[in-house]
Amino acid sequence: MEKDQIKPKIEDALSKRTERKFKQSVEVIFNFSDVNVEGEHKLNLNVQLPRGRGKDVEVGVFADGDMNVRAKKVSKHVLSKSELEEYAKDKREMRKFAGRCYSFIAQPDLMATIGKSWGIVLGPRGKMPQPVPPNANIDDAMEKVKNTVRVKTKKMPNVQVPVGTEDMTPDDLAENIMAVYTAVERVIHVDHISSVYVKTTMGEAVQIW
Template identity: 55%
Template sequence: MDESSVLEKIGVCLENKPKKKFKQSIELGLGFTGINIQDSTYKLNTTVHLPKGRGKEVEVGVFADGDMNVNAQKHSQHVLNKDEIESYAKTKAKMRKHARDCYSFIAQPDLLPVIGKTWGVVLGTRGKMPQPVPPNADLSQVIPRMKDTVRLKTKKNPSIHVPVGSEGMTAEDILENIKAVLDEIEKKIPREHIQTAYVKTTMGEAVRLW
């Protein structure tokens, strides 16, 4: 990757973004070639931490009881205890809204069976099944890191789209995030199979990186 060229094109993407009343995300799109993306050798289903952050707030939902529930409420607006987990499960629309409102989830390990049984159909299809976190974990560290962690998941098409930042971030910081994403992807898919790369803002036009 020619970093100076990529940096310049990220700058073009940021300069040409349409003005909106909300903070637009910056998305990286990659197209793969010469592989069967359905082959488990190449299929992606993992996460990567963005070293320079997302540049905007996202919500991390928490399923927890007791002290963990109390602590989680300091860092998330979407915290459910066991009774609430079961109560929400009676209304699919309520579960779906909760799933939409949160980018990712964490859960107290002993609640995973009930979450899987009641919420699996909603969270599983969205790739949002919760990550287990011990009740004594320092949520002031865990949740902010989760907010800057993005999913890498391929589906049927040989491509992937990943948030790598937001408007207001520098091109240099977005480049660092892109490099982190590529490093993780290349653990499964060699660079020679990444045929095309684009960046775009939420409402802007795509700018080809290579």
């Protein structure tokens, strides 16, 4: 699959979208054949979109000290170690907190605590935090996570992945789709990719191949 092959299909999908009062996402759908998505062909990938997501998402931060202070300037969802432990006493509250954020980053020395107490909630959702050094630039770390999408198979032989929004250019969207395709093809050979579609949230799916 080549970028020039994708662009006209994106243009077609955008032209067929139904106007809505919200900014629609653009999604790519991969359908697979003759694969074991619970075994050797299981996908559980994080792919950074080179041209960005096209919209903001909430990122939570688990950190202490100076990193905690800096994180609160850029995120509404920041927990210290003691707050992590307090939340861990109530699984319902943990689920609510996890649901508020698309992704998380964490101070490396808190990862063991998070895995032990929060893993049961964050793990199945694919939201285990990315470790970030305490002296790292929080803005850069959060921007990277915001522009990273999860590509995860469940029980069915397909995945549907957001690759941007309807106001992005077809060229940028095509570049994002190629990034996802490249990551998928490393795990599932092209011979097992039976079809690929692109669509907007409420629009008609257009076949790329």
